[in-house]
Amino acid sequence: MQLVLLSTLPGFLALSYQFGWGTFINLIIAVVTSLIAESAILALRNRPIAFYLKDYSAAVTAVLLALALPPLVPWWVVVVGSLFSIVVAKQLYGGIGYNPFNPAMVGYVVLLISFPIEMTSWVTPISLLPEGVTHPGLWESLSIVFAGNTPVDGVTGATPLDLFKHSNGLVVDQIYQNEALFSQASFAGVGWEWVNVGFLIGGLILLKTRIFTWHGPLAMLGTLALMSILFWDGGSSDSPGSPIMHLFSGASMMGAFFILTDPVSSAVSNRGRLIYGALIGLLVYVIRAWGNYPDAMAFAVLLANFAAPFIDNYTLPRTYGHTDRRKATEKQEEE
Amino acid sequence: MSDATVREVAGNGLWHNNPALVQLLGLCPLLAVSSTVANALGLGLATMMVLIGSNTIVSLIRNHVNDAVRLPVFVIIIAAFVTCAELLMKAYTYDLYQILGIFVPLIVTNCAILGRAEAFASKNNVGLAALDGVMMGMGFLLVLVALGAIRELLGQGTLFVDMHFLFGPIAVNWLIQPFGPNYSFLIIVLPPGAFLVTGLLIALKNIIDNVLKVHVDKSRNKPIKGAKRVRTTGHIS
Numbered sequence: 377m378q379l380v381l382l383s384t385l386p387g388f389l390a391l392s393y394q395f396g397w398g399t400f401i402n403l404i405i406a407v408v409t410s411l412i413a414e415s416a417i418l419a420l421r422n423r424p425i426a427f428y429l430k431d432y433s434a435a436v437t438a439v440l441l442a443l444a445l446p447p448l449v450p451w452w453v454v455v456v457g458s459l460f461s462i463v464v465a466k467q468l469y470g471g472i473g474y475n476p477f478n479p480a481m482v483g484y485v486v487l488l489i490s491f492p493i494e495m496t497s498w499v500t501p502i503s504l505l506p507e508g509v510t511h512p513g514l515w516e517s518l519s520i521v522f523a524g525n526t527p528v529d530g531v532t533g534a535t536p537l538d539l540f541k542h543s544n545g546l547v548v549d550q551i552y553q554n555e556a557l558f559s560q561a562s563f564a565g566v567g568w569e570w571v572n573v574g575f576l577i578g579g580l581i582l583l584k585t586r587i588f589t590w591h592g593p594l595a596m597l598g599t600l601a602l603m604s605i606l607f608w609d610g611g612s613s614d615s616p617g618s619p620i621m622h623l624f625s626g627a628s629m630m631g632a633f634f635i636l637t638d639p640v641s642s643a644v645s646n647r648g649r650l651i652y653g654a655l656i657g658l659l660v661y662v663i664r665a666w667g668n669y670p671d672a673m674a675f676a677v678l679l680a681n682f683a684a685p686f687i688d689n690y691t692l693p694r695t696y697g698h699t700d701r702r703k704a705t706e707k708q709e710e711e
Numbered sequence: 712m713s714d715a716t717v718r719e720v721a722g723n724g725l726w727h728n729n730p731a732l733v734q735l736l737g738l739c740p741l742l743a744v745s746s747t748v749a750n751a752l753g754l755g756l757a758t759m760m761v762l763i764g765s766n767t768i769v770s771l772i773r774n775h776v777n778d779a780v781r782l783p784v785f786v787i788i789i790a791a792f793v794t795c796a797e798l799l800m801k802a803y804t805y806d807l808y809q810i811l812g813i814f815v816p817l818i819v820t821n822c823a824i825l826g827r828a829e830a831f832a833s834k835n836n837v838g839l840a841a842l843d844g845v846m847m848g849m850g851f852l853l854v855l856v857a858l859g860a861i862r863e864l865l866g867q868g869t870l871f872v873d874m875h876f877l878f879g880p881i882a883v884n885w886l887i888q889p890f891g892p893n894y895s896f897l898i899i900v901l902p903p904g905a906f907l908v909t910g911l912l913i914a915l916k917n918i919i920d921n922v923l924k925v926h927v928d929k930s931r932n933k934p935i936k937g938a939k940r941v942r943t944t945g946h947i948s
């Protein structure tokens with residue numbers, strides 16, 4: 377778990393460089409709230425507190441939630457999200473190992489549904505800030521987060537996926553020319569491409585250390601790429617965007633390597649994880665292209681969490697010593 | 712045939728066998744219209760009226776209806792009272808009726824009402840059946856209003872909004888906004904919030920029951936029987 381925390385570092389650094397101090401403040405609030413909430417509920421349930429805090433699962437949940445939240449959201453948004461993740465989505469279901477849904481994503485969805493205005497105002501990436509405007513410093517950020525001061529004009533703006541969703545009637549080339557978010561980008565969308573590269577690096581480190589297998593992430597990214605190639609249609613005004621944009625925008629990389637690899641709420645077997653990952657990739661693309669929300673990682677993961685036990689049921693691995701995997705379990709049940 | 716006392720009937724309706732918290736009947740209106748106190752109170756009163764009426768009539772005819780056709784007969788009786796309630800609401804609380812919409816006619820499908828007709832009213836005398844209707848209706852109403860109050864307060868930051876639809880012009884100034892006018896926590900107003908708050912209310916009831924049980928056991932000076940561990944969850948020190 378500590379390794380998971382460490383490998384979010386490239387993504388965190390990219391977020392902090394591109395969007396300022398907001399992510400760091402989110403992180404502190406979320407971790408503190410989550411640890412307090414986890415301790416309080418463990419105490420209520422007469423469980424050993426230190427034993428469970430040492431597994432770092434609450435911290436990982438808090439960090440993932442904080443990285444998913446927009447920088448510079450009011451402090452109470454982060455607190456409510458962390459409380460929901462830990463208390464409702466994790467501890468009420470029985471604590472670590474018993475939660476059917478990914479706690480961080482439950483917290484995120486609750487916030488997204490409850491506070492749409494706060495949750496959809498992202499900060500402008502550093503290279504696109506207007507002349508003379510900089511990201512607020514640490515103290516100014518703290519005053520925005522805690523005292524509710526509003527940031528200077530131009531500090532908040534749309535994300536690449538937002539822009540694509542709301543540019544009706546423009547062919548893709550026009551969007552790319554008109555919007556600095558794309559015209560100044562290296563390959564996908566200013567700022568966001570590097571955030572996704574950061575999470576990709578962290579994810580590859582985790583993959584190398586075999587914290588999780590390649591099946592889930594590869595299936596998810598593969599399906600997302602396949603869907604966006606199939607529906608790319610050369611960039612008409614109806615096109616939902618290029619494969620590169622979909623892979624390196626929004627929460628694609630973070631979701632693929634850090635969210636859907638959660639061992640508790642995902643499918644268990646390797647074949648199951650292929651299906652689980654593919655389902656998430658499909659849902660992400662479907663909601664991004666034809667749904668109401670610009671990004672869909674959290675919804676897709678929660679929907680796939682529902683399906684995980686069902687997927688597990690049909691992807692039982694072959695028992696050692698038996699040739700047919702179905703017969704083995706059925707025989708056992710008969711006996 | 713009936714040996715239920717008045718005390719038992721009241722206790723069952725209000726607490727031990729509460730239709731909303733224990734029997735979990737009538738969840739559809741419970742979850743759908745409990746977003747404000749006014750809605751909850753309106754639907755709760757209508758349900759209670761139907762429940763009292765149907766229980767009384769079912770008890771009166773209980774010895775004259777063939778068993779084979781009893782359920783259709785019960786449903787017709789309930790539907791008649793629901794129609795009365797609907798017409799009354801249209802006449803006196805038209806605005807509220809428009810807010811509640813389809814959920815007023817849907818009272819007819821509320822399983823709590825048919826359940827009480829079948830399980831209690833068709834087996835007991837008129838007085839007890841009517842009392843059961845009052846108590847069950849009251850139990851349902853109280854939970855509905857509690858749910859409405861919690862959801863309204865947490866979700867919209869208001870209390871007693873739209874109460875003048877129910878009580879007339881004197882209730883216009885009843886609106887309380889403890890968190891200021893800009894507060895909103897949308898998920899509590901939406902259906903997931905209804906499920907969450909209902910679940911928490913049921914948990915609260917179970918906690919109170921456990922505390923009471925321990926208290927009673929202690930006062931009788933009897934050692935509490937060790938509960939059988941059905942399964943072990945996690946590490947217990």
